[in-house]
Structure formats: C-alpha cells, structure tokens
Amino acid sequence: MRASRGRRPGAPDTRAEVLAAARASFAEKGFRGTTIRAVAASAGVDPALVHHYFGTKDDLFLAALEMPVDPREVLAPVVALGPDGAGERLLRTFLSVWDDPEIQVRLLAVVRSVLSEDGATLLKEGFIPVVVGPVLAQLVADRPDVRVPLVASQVVGLIVTRYLIALPPMATMPAEDVVARVGPVIQHYLTGDLP
C-alpha cells in the first residue's frame, strides 16, 4: 500500500502491469508460490522496480488484495500497549476501521475474494499467517501457532456475521457492546489458559 501514501507511483502503465502480474500469480500459485522475481519477469520489468513500487512481497500482496488499510499499521498501536486488555483494544481498533462505510465496502470486496474457492489460499497462506499473524503473535506469551488462529476464528466470524451477511443484531450492535461482549473471548484466546 506504499503508493497510497502519496508517493509518486511511477509510470502508471508499468505499475498497473506489475500489479496485474502479481494478482495473476497470487491467484494461480498462491502466496508461497509467488516471488517478486517471477512477478517482475511476467510484467517484463526488473525486480528492483517491483521493490521500488511496492516494497516487500507482503506489501505487494496487500496491494494486490487492494486492502484499503494496512493491518500491520492499524494493529501496531494495539500491540505496543502489551497483552493486558489487548482483546478489547484489538476489537475497538478493528471495529473503528470496519465500521467506516467507505472502508467497509472495499474490505468486503477483499473478503468476498478471499472466501472464494480460488482466494482461500491467499487468506490461509498469506494474509493470516504472514500479514496479521506476526503482529498478533507479539501479544501472546506462548503458542502463537494455536492462539492466533483461534483469534482469527472469532474475528472472521465477526466479519461474516456483522458485515458480510449483516445478521441482526450483530450488524447493528453498537461497537462498544461488541467490544464488551466479544473482547473477553479474544483476550481468552490471547492470554487465557488453553488446554
């Protein structure tokens, strides 16, 4: 998402071609099977140019997903305050982003894409373990490999019920009620006793 921060995006055609090549590669070969080198070759440019436009492979992935926000940046202040109360802080931050109508419509497009049969690989290989996982793992003292996916299971369920299908009353519940009701669950997954 570097280009969205106001940096001159370079020749628009070349940038768009790199992004199209990246999308095709992520869709066809998944997150792990995609390399900056192969994307560059497919777009007919030097790998250094891909790095220049998009940063790392994770950055390129977020750009290809057309994420309107960078979850790593959004979550950084949540993580900085440590594990105490992180469940509620995490949800409050999550809701402040998702409840914004303009951001929500763009995030829903991403969700529909990664929930499709072709897109699931991106979510399970790329988005959760590579983009969000390492950030959340900083909040847990042990077993991030179990705790982070459990957090994901509740947050994904919240995305589907509150935003994707808009199930009452999940869809209309004031954000602070969601924080108070679901926050303890996120906290349990992050720091509670797990068998």
Added chain:
Amino acid sequence: MRASRGRRPGAPDTRAEVLAAARASFAEKGFRGTTIRAVAASAGVDPALVHHYFGTKDDLFLAALEMPVDPREVLAPVVALGPDGAGERLLRTFLSVWDDPEIQVRLLAVVRSVLSEDGATLLKEGFIPVVVGPVLAQLVADRPDVRVPLVASQVVGLIVTRYLIALPPMATMPAEDVVARVGPVIQHYLTGDLP
C-alpha cells in the same frame, strides 16, 4: 428434509418442480418473502401437496438448501441436557457432523451458497433465526436475541477457518482440542455474564 427419511417422494417431476420453485423464490424474495402458497402457485400445484412433500416452510427451506442433515434433529439431544456444559456438547456434536467428509463436502456447498451475495439473506433471515435460533434459544436463560447471534459469530468463524479455507492449525486440530479450546467461549455466550 422429510423426503430423505425414506417416505415415498411422490411423482419425481412434481416434487422437483416444487423444489425448483422454492429455490427460485427463496433466492429472489428471501426467506420471509417466500410463502408455501406462492411456491405452490409457481409450480402449478396445490399448497397441500407442498406441505405433503416437504412439511412446513422451515422444512421446505432446508430441502431447498440441500442440507444433508437437519440441524434441529442434530441439536435436539444437545439441548435436552440443559445449559450446563452445553458449549462443549454443542461443539462436539457440530464437529462430529462437519468432520464427516461426505457430509462436509455437501455442507460446504451450502455455505458457499449462503455466503454469496444472493444467499446471505437466506442465512440471516432463515437459517440462523428460524432454523437454528429457536433450538439454541432453549439453552439460554435470558437475552436469546443477543446470545444466539454471538454463538453464531464463533461457530461461523469456525466453519470458515476449519472447513472453508482450512486454515492451519484450525483445519487439522483434533476435534477434542477444538471442543476444549472453543467450548468455554460458546458456554460464555450461552450462559456467561454479558454486558
């Protein structure tokens, strides 16, 4: 799902025509907007014949969704034992159905359909509030309108992460580990203190 219990389904063409009319109506008008009378008219049969083939509108809805199991029957023994320990029992039953490969592939087809833009109405108007909601509501002493959707938010997240996208390790976690780790969360939503 009455017809799947071995009852003679009647003239196959008529039954199939009623089901096709029901699917079209649920898809176009949603759960609330569909009536047995309108489905019968659309299929050119008497409403009594629709009742005879499919039972109630809820039954017709489950048949139209092609659910391989009737969640009301599956959940009945869970509910019969009351709220104590219901979170773990609910998950154990849920997993015993979903972890069966033949049932899972059919349930995933239903999930893909109800998560699509056209299908979401069926999930939020029909499946959760009408089919599953009243069963789960028997387990809660107060505020079923909040507790049941919260349970749904975690169960839907489990379906998406464990089955739909098969996120490691949610996808490979032994059922009893899921029961032990997520069961307390379901129990919290059913009977815990909620602000």
